[in-house]
Amino acid sequence: MKDRAIERDMDWLVQVFNWAVRFRDDSGRYLLSENPLRGFDIPAELNPRRPIVPRDWMEKVIEAAGPTPLRAMLVIADETGRRLSAIRQLQGSDIQLGRTDAWPHGAIRWRYHSDKVNKDWLVPMSTKLRTEVDRHLAANPVLGDAPLFPAPQNHRKSVSKDRAGAWLLTAIKRAGVQKLDGTLWHAIRRLWITEHKEMPLRERMYVAGYLNRQTMEMVYEHIDPLLLQETVETRREYREAR
Structure with missing residues (x-):
């Protein structure tokens, strides 16, 4: 299982626990006293695939x-x-x-x-x-x-x-x-x-x-190859004011 899939599942679980610490049962008690995943380091995919159609x-x-x-x-x-x-x-x-x-x-x-x-x-x-x-x-x-x-x-x-x-x-x-x-x-x-x-x-x-x-x-938002080339070719020179 990739980090991105784990990240999505963990994000969902965090939301469930956040709801549980705010919801009371019929006796007035909260379902959870605190979120057990608070402070947990959720893995994140460093280079997620985000395709774009041409x-x-x-x-x-x-x-x-x-x-x-x-x-x-x-x-x-x-x-x-x-x-x-x-x-x-x-x-x-x-x-x-x-x-x-x-x-x-x-x-x-x-x-x-x-x-x-x-x-x-x-x-x-x-x-x-x-x-x-x-x-x-x-x-x-x-x-x-x-x-x-x-x-x-x-x-x-x-x-x-x-x-x-x-x-x-x-x-x-x-x-x-x-x-x-x-x-x-x-x-x-x-x-x-x-x-x-x-x-x-x-x-x-x-x-x-x-x-x-x-x-x-x-x-x-995706990187535009044409704008990328324009960026490396274009420079506005900074010179000290005299």
């Missing part, structure tokens, strides 16, 4: 998805950098189609309960995203709080993570591109973060739904 890969898979809900999910991911959990739980009422000077293509409301950070966000749509949203709604009309991407067998529920993953694997096979190791939706998210790295930090964090700068930069 731009041509993404475009081929979107094309292979055809006029399906998966295509809309992929375009939303590609245009917003949001998590799969947040995308698949979108509701019809989250799509703000009204156009304003600030949001000429409308906006998407990201609800706090569908994401890890427990925060509501209202983010404008890009031109490409609005076009895809209009296509999806024309083919799959949604009213009120009904799921934007319903489960095939129960339209009152959002499509599951496993079903969305199966759709994606099918599109990858049709596109004839390589399946990357690891979680593909995270690899897609890394593409958005990396391609927008030159945009202002606060705006990037807001659009993609981050509260923690370190998480975004260390886990999702």
Whole structure:
């Protein structure tokens, strides 16, 4: 078992113990008096694999998805950098189609309960995203709080993570591109973060739904080889003022 797998399991166990030291039973006693893992050195993988999909890969898979809900999910991911959990739980009422000077293509409301950070966000749509949203709604009309991407067998529920993953694997096979190791939706998210790295930090964090700068930069942002070469070739000389 790799250090990364151990790290994930230990992080989960720490959260369970943290809950237990705050929860009381019927007699009023805490389940645990203290966290037994407090101060424990959790192993961390020094060089974790965090794959990123290339731009041509993404475009081929979107094309292979055809006029399906998966295509809309992929375009939303590609245009917003949001998590799969947040995308698949979108509701019809989250799509703000009204156009304003600030949001000429409308906006998407990201609800706090569908994401890890427990925060509501209202983010404008890009031109490409609005076009895809209009296509999806024309083919799959949604009213009120009904799921934007319903489960095939129960339209009152959002499509599951496993079903969305199966759709994606099918599109990858049709596109004839390589399946990357690891979680593909995270690899897609890394593409958005990396391609927008030159945009202002606060705006990037807001659009993609981050509260923690370190998480975004260390886990999702990749080194751009072209910028790396530009960095080693470029120098602004420092000279003592006279």
